[in-house]
Each structure stands twice: as C-alpha cells, then as structure tokens.
Amino acid sequence: MRPNSSDDPGLRAILGGTEIPTAYKIGYVLNFYREPSFRAIEMEFGLTRPEIVILLALHFREGITASEFCEFSGHLKAGVSRAVIVLEKKALIRRQTDPRDSRRQLLFLTEAGRALYARYIPVLQAREAAMLACLSAAERRQLDGLLDKLAAHVPAWAGVSEL
Amino acid sequence: MRPNSSDDPGLRAILGGTEIPTAYKIGYVLNFYREPSFRAIEMEFGLTRPEIVILLALHFREGITASEFCEFSGHLKAGVSRAVIVLEKKALIRRQTDPRDSRRQLLFLTEAGRALYARYIPVLQAREAAMLACLSAAERRQLDGLLDKLAAHVPAWAGVSEL
DNA sequence: TGAATTTGGTCTCATATTAGACTTTTTTAT
DNA sequence: ATAAAAAAGTCTAATATGAGACCAAATTCA
Known part of the structure; x- marks a missing residue:
C-alpha cells in the first residue's frame, strides 16, 4: 500500500483531515x-x-491584450491595468x-523587459526543481500529464457561478 | 502517446512554453x-x-497557536495575528x-465558528469536485499520491533561502 | 542568579489590491 | 443610420497586506 497523508503523523498534523484534501494539498505545496x-x-x-x-x-505569448491576460490568468483587470501602466513607465x-x-x-516585451525576465526566471526554475526533486522522472511525467488534463478542463467549470 | 500541453493549440495559448511548466500549471489550476x-x-x-x-x-487541528499556523501554512505572522484578533471579536x-x-x-473554534465553517465548506467541496471531474478515480488516487509525496517533501526545500 | 538571546504576538506605516464607477470605442439591433 | 448594449481600459476610495519595529515572556548560558 502506498503511503499517504493519513499514515504519516507529521504530515497529518499539517495536511490534516480537511474536507477538500486535493485542493488543500495543492495549495499547501x-x-x-x-x-x-x-x-x-x-x-x-x-x-x-501582477507585473x-x-x-x-x-515571454511566451507576446502581443496579447490586458483583457486576454485577465481571462486566462484569472487576474482582475484593475490590477492588470495598473501593472501594465507601470511596466510601460519602466x-x-x-x-x-x-x-x-x-x-x-x-503588449510586447522590450529588450529591457526580456533582460529582466532572464534575471529572475532562474530563481523560479531552481525552486521548481527543488519542489519536484522528490519525484522520479516517471512520476513527474505522470504529474505533468494529470496537470495538463486538469488545466485543459478548467474552462468547463471555472466560470460556473453556482460553485 | 499521451496528449499534453504542447499538442493542443488552445491549451498552448494558455499554458504556453514557460520555463517552469509544472509550477505554472499548478498555479493556473x-x-x-x-x-x-x-x-x-x-x-x-x-x-x-487568512480568516x-x-x-x-x-477545524482539523484545534488548539494550535498562531505561530504554529504560520509555520505550516506559510502565512505571515502579522496577518495571522490580525485575523486572530478579528476572529475572536466576531x-x-x-x-x-x-x-x-x-x-x-x-486557538479553538467556538460553536459559531464551527457553524460558519459548515456554511462555506460545501462551496469549496463542490468546486474541488468540479475541478477533479475530468479525472478518473484511478487518476485522482494517482494525483493524491503525488501530492502527498510533494507535501511531505516541502520541509526539505521550503526554507532554503538560496532558491 | 541575571544578562543576553530567542520566541510569540501586536502594532505601525507604506504599499498593494479590491469592487465598482467611469470613459471611450465597437458591436448589435432596430 | 442611430440608439442601446457591450467591451477595453482607467480611475477612485476603501480595505487588506507586507516588512519590520516593538513588547513581554521564556530560555540560554556564563
């Protein structure tokens, strides 16, 4: 039997017996x-x-508009508007x-924008690697497959207001 | 071959080709x-x-202190302190x-606290169910297993400041 | 002991974020 | 054509949040 959160007392203290176990764990990590x-x-x-x-x-989708960004990122348009104004000023x-x-x-990146991005992305990459270090290559593929499936399915429920 | 984010053009437009694909997708979902x-x-x-x-x-770990909560949740102590004061006032x-x-x-829940929790948890549960609806039972078990592993591993890297 | 450090918690001030009103341009319907 | 509705983006005022200073209780260690 695979160990899970209900077996390890230390982990149980953290993750506990929530009634939303999957969401809670995703949020935690x-x-x-x-x-x-x-x-x-x-x-x-x-x-x-937001910046x-x-x-x-x-970086992977130049030429989008603020509202397109809002749509797929879930950010609020006021915040994005402000961020865009500031990013342009900078x-x-x-x-x-x-x-x-x-x-x-x-919206397009300038050279300075691209350069700044290049300076901070390694931090995020290193931390992602650390987060995933406990998984085997096969497990990572599995995880990515599941996440792709979940991501593709988001539009089906994200907007449903009764939820 | 399993379909993934680089195959579906619609999904690619959302998830793109980031350099932190796993973290990005988790964040997106x-x-x-x-x-x-x-x-x-x-x-x-x-x-x-924070409230x-x-x-x-x-709800699953009564009697913890504010700083224990900070530790395992990653929230900042100022925010937690404020929230605790307000929750007690209420x-x-x-x-x-x-x-x-x-x-x-x-910290302990009062009856009123328990009652309020009982009113909002169903919203979160329903939304979690909607999020996971695209996965089979086996896939959900898989996902939960991977998340348990990731969660258990968090202490190993969360505090490393070089990341 | 008792001085120095650490820890739990609160407070302050500066900044970020929110909801929602508003302006301008485009689309739809008549 | 033209009036009404919708959409993109900005602005404003109220609220929430963050970093770090601060206080008081507990622990360390000389």
Missing part, C-alpha cells in the same frame, strides 16, 4: 513554492506580483494600440 | 479553483483570506493562554 520566490523577486527587482506574472506570460513592455480595434492595446 | 471561491466567501461572510484559512485549519474562535508558556495562545 504551491504556497511554499510561490510565496517566497515571488517575495524575493518583488524585493530584489521592485516588481509587484511579474505579466512579464512571464508575455520601459519593460511596449503598448501598441490595435489598429483593428482602438480600445485594445497589444 | 489552483488560481481558478481558489480565487473565485475565496472571493465569494469573503463577500458573503465578511471574512478575509477563512484559519477556520479551515482549526466570536468565531476562542483564545486561551497556554498555562505552560504565557506567550502562547491556544
């Missing part, structure tokens, strides 16, 4: 991954959380009004 | 689980995020100075 890394980046580079995430997103991104719809502003 | 639920609970019950989480933790928890160390305050 992610918190310890994300909070310290983000705090360090905030401090060292003077960025806010960090926007740079991250632009010359880390460039805004270009969409010629086909002048309400929309397409 | 968890965001959509947690943010809307917590926002709803905040609004409906007039609780703040919600403290009630959740006390008569949702009770504080009892530890007779063996009068700096420490043991």
Whole structure:
C-alpha cells in the first residue's frame, strides 16, 4: 500500500483531515513554492506580483491584450491595468494600440523587459526543481500529464457561478 | 502517446512554453479553483483570506497557536495575528493562554465558528469536485499520491533561502 | 542568579489590491 | 443610420497586506 497523508503523523498534523484534501494539498505545496520566490523577486527587482506574472506570460505569448491576460490568468483587470501602466513607465513592455480595434492595446516585451525576465526566471526554475526533486522522472511525467488534463478542463467549470 | 500541453493549440495559448511548466500549471489550476471561491466567501461572510484559512485549519487541528499556523501554512505572522484578533471579536474562535508558556495562545473554534465553517465548506467541496471531474478515480488516487509525496517533501526545500 | 538571546504576538506605516464607477470605442439591433 | 448594449481600459476610495519595529515572556548560558 502506498503511503499517504493519513499514515504519516507529521504530515497529518499539517495536511490534516480537511474536507477538500486535493485542493488543500495543492495549495499547501504551491504556497511554499510561490510565496517566497515571488517575495524575493518583488524585493530584489521592485516588481509587484501582477507585473511579474505579466512579464512571464508575455515571454511566451507576446502581443496579447490586458483583457486576454485577465481571462486566462484569472487576474482582475484593475490590477492588470495598473501593472501594465507601470511596466510601460519602466520601459519593460511596449503598448501598441490595435489598429483593428482602438480600445485594445497589444503588449510586447522590450529588450529591457526580456533582460529582466532572464534575471529572475532562474530563481523560479531552481525552486521548481527543488519542489519536484522528490519525484522520479516517471512520476513527474505522470504529474505533468494529470496537470495538463486538469488545466485543459478548467474552462468547463471555472466560470460556473453556482460553485 | 499521451496528449499534453504542447499538442493542443488552445491549451498552448494558455499554458504556453514557460520555463517552469509544472509550477505554472499548478498555479493556473489552483488560481481558478481558489480565487473565485475565496472571493465569494469573503463577500458573503465578511471574512478575509487568512480568516477563512484559519477556520479551515482549526477545524482539523484545534488548539494550535498562531505561530504554529504560520509555520505550516506559510502565512505571515502579522496577518495571522490580525485575523486572530478579528476572529475572536466576531466570536468565531476562542483564545486561551497556554498555562505552560504565557506567550502562547491556544486557538479553538467556538460553536459559531464551527457553524460558519459548515456554511462555506460545501462551496469549496463542490468546486474541488468540479475541478477533479475530468479525472478518473484511478487518476485522482494517482494525483493524491503525488501530492502527498510533494507535501511531505516541502520541509526539505521550503526554507532554503538560496532558491 | 541575571544578562543576553530567542520566541510569540501586536502594532505601525507604506504599499498593494479590491469592487465598482467611469470613459471611450465597437458591436448589435432596430 | 442611430440608439442601446457591450467591451477595453482607467480611475477612485476603501480595505487588506507586507516588512519590520516593538513588547513581554521564556530560555540560554556564563
């Protein structure tokens, strides 16, 4: 039988017998991954959380608009708007009004933005590696497969307001 | 071959080719689980995020202190202190100075606290079920097993400041 | 002992985040 | 065409949060 949270007393003290075991555990692990890394980046580079995430997103999807970013990231548009204004002031991104719809502003990284990203991404990578170090290669593949499935399914329930 | 995020163009647009794929996906899924639920609970019950989480933790581990909660939850002590004060004012928890160390305050749910918890936990449960609906029973067991392993391993890296 | 350090918890001030109102542009319906 | 509705983004005022100073109780160790 595979050990799980109900076997190990130390772990049980942390994870306990919540009524949302999976969500709780995901939250627990992610918190310890994300909070310290983000705090360090905030401090060292003077960025806010949405700023960090926007740079991250632009790195693989340049030319998106603020509201597209809101949609797939779940961030609130006020926060994103502020972050975008600040990022432009800092010359880390460039805004270009969409010629086909002048309400929309397409967002692009500048060279400085790309350079800043390159300075903080290694921290996040190292911490991800540390988080996953306890899993074998096969287990990581398994985990990634499950996460892909969960991620693909998000649109089916994320917006359902009764939940 | 199992489909994954690099195959589906729609998903790729969301998850992209980040350099922290696992962490990014966990964050993506968890965001959509947690943010809307917590926002709803905040609004409906007039609780703040740390207040919600403290009630959740006390439900399976009564008698812990604020700093123990900080340790295993990763929350900051200032926020927890504030939340504890407010929760006591609202008569949702009770504080009892530890007779063996009068700096420490043991925290307990009151009946009202238990009742409030009982009103909001179903929302979180329903949303967790929706999130996991795309996985088979076997896959959920797999996921929980991997999460238990990750959670058990957290103490090994969470505090390492070089990361 | 008793001085120095550590620990649990609170407080303060500066900053970040929220909900929701508002402006402008585009789309839809008539 | 034109009025109504929707959408993108910004702004504002209230609230929440974060880093770190602070106090009091407990522990260490000379």
